[in-house]
Amino acid sequence: MKLTHLTDKGIQMVDISKKEDVFREAVAEGYIKLMPKTINLIKENKIKKGNVLTTAQIAGILAVKKTYELIPLCHPLPISSVNIDFEVFEDKIKVVCTVRTTYKTGVEMEALTGVNVALLTIWDMVKSVEKENNYKETEIFGVRVVKKVKKDGY
Template sequence: MQFTHLDDEGAARMVDVTAKQPSVRQATAQGSVTCSAEVVEALRTGAVPKGDVLAVARVAGIAATKKVPDLLPLAHVIGVHGAVVDLAITDTGVEITATVRTADRTGVEMEALTAVAVAALAVVDMVKGVDRSVAITQCRITAKSGGRSGDWVRDQP
């Protein structure tokens, strides 16, 4: 087994992608924030002036797609050419889905997953004052298309 980000001696490197061609690539990731029934109820009924809660998290998620080269030391600088972050209130919290598109040289799986993680952190940041049980869970890449390895969709559990 060989990790692409390490050379033969185990030293970290940024993988050379100069030979890859620019092409349209897309990736989707999902994840959840779980919180108390009270917070879910408050978010749902508007008993809480929820106003910007979802907007702040959505903006944080979209902005995070552009911070991947800064957050992940071995990630490439890549053009981020489209991003959508959706937040849906569920019975157990907030479900987050992010889709990122590029016409550049590498896939954008980490951009999508980072958007989910950071949007989730933003939700936690706003909710933790009223609910310490809050947690981030099941963040994973769920689909990708384009690029050399082609299309892929995660089997849902």
């Protein structure tokens, strides 16, 4: 098996220069479990740090744009679109990050980074409430890619 990032001289970024630009989309999702009390405070916009979901959206979008700075061998990509959506349940919040580009390589890592940073931002925004229960119910889980699209001849 040939390793794509290793050579006899060390580490390399994969050469994508001969690949064609292709429309690509990735959707990732993840969840954060919170106390029902915290969910209610988020819904009522009563978290002391501010609007939790808007802040998490901004953080997730920024993270997508900076993925190549965080993951050493990721290529910088011309991101066409980022969308961060939320579904709020009684005891958890689902974050969905959709990323699009027309480029030589996919956007799965960008979508996963967007979800993770949005989830971490939610945790940071609500930790003053969640720590009352010593984080016993607080958990990030279920982070995964749920859709990948690659279309030639866009």
